[in-house]
Amino acid sequence: MSDADGSRPEGRISSHIAHNARVWNYWLGGKDHYEVDEEVGNMVTSMYPSIGEVARADRAFLGRAVTFLAGEEGVRQFLDIGTGLPTVENTHEVAQRIAPDARVVYVDNDPIVLTHARALLTSSAEGRTNYVDADARDPRAIIEAASGTLDFDRPVAIMLLGILNFVLDTEEAASIVRELVDAVPSGSYVVLTHPTLELGGEGNEEAMKFWNENAKPPITARTGAEVAAFLDGLDLVEPGLVSCARWRDEEGTQVAQFGAVARKP
Numbered sequence: 001m002s003d004a005d006g007s008r009p010e011g012r013i014s015s016h017i018a019h020n021a022r023v024w025n026y027w028l029g030g031k032d033h034y035e036v037d038e039e040v041g042n043m044v045t046s047m048y049p050s051i052g053e054v055a056r057a058d059r060a061f062l063g064r065a066v067t068f069l070a071g072e073e074g075v076r077q078f079l080d081i082g083t084g085l086p087t088v089e090n091t092h093e094v095a096q097r098i099a100p101d102a103r104v105v106y107v108d109n110d111p112i113v114l115t116h117a118r119a120l121l122t123s124s125a126e127g128r129t130n131y132v133d134a135d136a137r138d139p140r141a142i143i144e145a146a147s148g149t150l151d152f153d154r155p156v157a158i159m160l161l162g163i164l165n166f167v168l169d170t171e172e173a174a175s176i177v178r179e180l181v182d183a184v185p186s187g188s189y190v191v192l193t194h195p196t197l198e199l200g201g202e203g204n205e206e207a208m209k210f211w212n213e214n215a216k217p218p219i220t221a222r223t224g225a226e227v228a229a230f231l232d233g234l235d236l237v238e239p240g241l242v243s244c245a246r247w248r249d250e251e252g253t254q255v256a257q258f259g260a261v262a263r264k265p
């Protein structure tokens, strides 16, 4: 396990302020959160009732995207940035069911995710998993730490699910994606999800404002055009940038979260 910033996680955990990894875990029906996370999670749900559906649709999208990449596209390496707390169907479990030799590096900067990371390191014998405690804003440190596990001369799926929305400056978020994409060869992929105010979701804007006043880290929604621009220069895989619930699932009920998979030509 790599710890890019070297500090001990216990001293960094705050049980007084709601944190995204823990509240996301609460919305997904997990047990790894504090009372304050439940309180804030419930307040957000009361303002934006479909947030639980968003979280579940995002995870289901992860499952379909990784299945597609490991299965149809033969991708064997995954760099999952903004991993979140371990849950069911983590990236390596989905990928290694199809390709036992798949390698996965998980990255998050929340100390509680670091303390639970062991549950993400249950690799198949043929594959490998690793966990890097690092900030998405430092792609160079991430690539350096991940290169002990991933071969950056071979295709890598860069997974950015629900994470660029915590990089409030759109140009900074775009430059993070560019730096990551520059580090991987042709045939690599970017997989992303991102909240938006364009796909409905009553109360979403009000709930985000409440979140930013009461929880960490602050979040922003983006338009489809802004999210699509993160994938400039890449080839969007069908059906393109859509509600993540509808990506390769025509029956999915739309949620206010974009999802897309794009290939580096």
Ligand SMILES: C[S@@+](CC[C@H](N)C(=O)[O-])C[C@H]1O[C@@H](n2cnc3c(N)ncnc32)[C@H](O)[C@@H]1O
Binding pocket: 020, 021, 024, 058, 059, 062, 081, 082, 083, 084, 085, 107, 108, 109, 110, 113, 134, 135, 136, 137, 160, 161, 162, 163, 166, 217
């Ligand atoms: C909404 S959750 C998404 C979890 C998972 N990717 C999913 O789609 O289910 C966002 C995760 O990003 C992490 N995160 C937020 N800001 C980050 C940053 N600057 N660097 C690394 N991780 C970050 C949070 O700790 C949290 O675990």
